[in-house]
Amino acid sequence: GAVVSQHPSRVICKSGTSVKIECRSLDFQATTMFWYRQFPKQSLMLMATSNEGSKATYEQGVEKDKFLINHASLTLSTLTVTSAHPEDSSFYICSARGRRASPLHFGNGTRLTVT
Amino acid sequence: GQQLNQSPQSMFIQEGEDVSMNCTSSSIFNTWLWYKQDPGEGPVLLIALYKAGELTSNGRLTAQFGITRKDSFLNISASIPSDVGIYFCAGQPSNNAGNMLTFGGGTRLMVKP
Numbered sequence: 001g002a003v004v005s006q007h008p009s010r011v012i013c014k015s016g017t018s019v020k021i022e023c024r025s026l027d028f029q030a031t032t033m034f035w036y037r038q039f040p041k042q043s044l045m046l047m048a049t050s051n052e053g054s055k056a057t058y059e060q061g062v063e064k065d066k067f068l069i070n071h072a073s074l075t076l077s078t079l080t081v082t083s084a085h086p087e088d089s090s091f092y093i094c095s096a097r098g099r100r101a102s103p104l105h106f107g108n109g110t111r112l113t114v115t
Numbered sequence: 116g117q118q119l120n121q122s123p124q125s126m127f128i129q130e131g132e133d134v135s136m137n138c139t140s141s142s143i144f145n146t147w148l149w150y151k152q153d154p155g156e157g158p159v160l161l162i163a164l165y166k167a168g169e170l171t172s173n174g175r176l177t178a179q180f181g182i183t184r185k186d187s188f189l190n191i192s193a194s195i196p197s198d199v200g201i202y203f204c205a206g207q208p209s210n211n212a213g214n215m216l217t218f219g220g221g222t223r224l225m226v227k228p
Contacts, residue, residue, distance in 0.1 A: 004157075
């Protein structure tokens with residue numbers, strides 16, 4: 001079945017530094033990838049939609065300069081949390097879709113802790 | 116973004132019991148998906164539904180796409196301890212040109228051995 005790999009699974013960084021999270025589709029080409037954020041005991045909150053070769057579309061309230069998204073190829077999208085603050089600590093999950101009608105498959109998530 | 120109304124929010128059941136959870140929406144959906152999320156991991160797709168009235172099974176799991184296209188349910192029969200986790204419904208509204216999913220708030224399932 002479709003596999004989405006997300007790396008790293010956990011990262012701890014200091015305030016003010018930047019962190020890059022990678023999302024790869026391993027056995028299919030993903031024209032669209034999505035980035036979610038999840039707070040404890042809550043549902044997934046869509047942050048942005050990443051389309052290969054074009055700018056990401058951000059949801060309302062998500063700072064595009066803080067959460068930089070790059071989707072340079074059909075199998076890789078990256079999310080960079082810039083100038084991280086403790087309130088950016090969260091669980092970040094990517095997902096990818098191949099063909100338009102195919103279901104969404106998720107990565108295993110990245111637990112970010114900013115100290 | 117918009118959330119689907121998923122219920123119940125949590126369930127604490129005895130091993131062997133059947134479980135039922137559902138999602139409803141005021142909008143019409145083209146696709147309903149059910150995911151399970153274990154702690155510290157990403158959601159894993161359980162069942163995908165594409166047609167109104169569709170009833171699909173995956174082992175002990177059964178899900179249906181409501182006839183009105185505004186609801187879906189997931190049943191788990193003869194629950195076992197490894198069924199513990201959070202179950203999310205997700206749907207693609209019919210008016211969604213961006214293929215984005217709307218998620219339910221999740222149902223936290225706890226199973227007592």
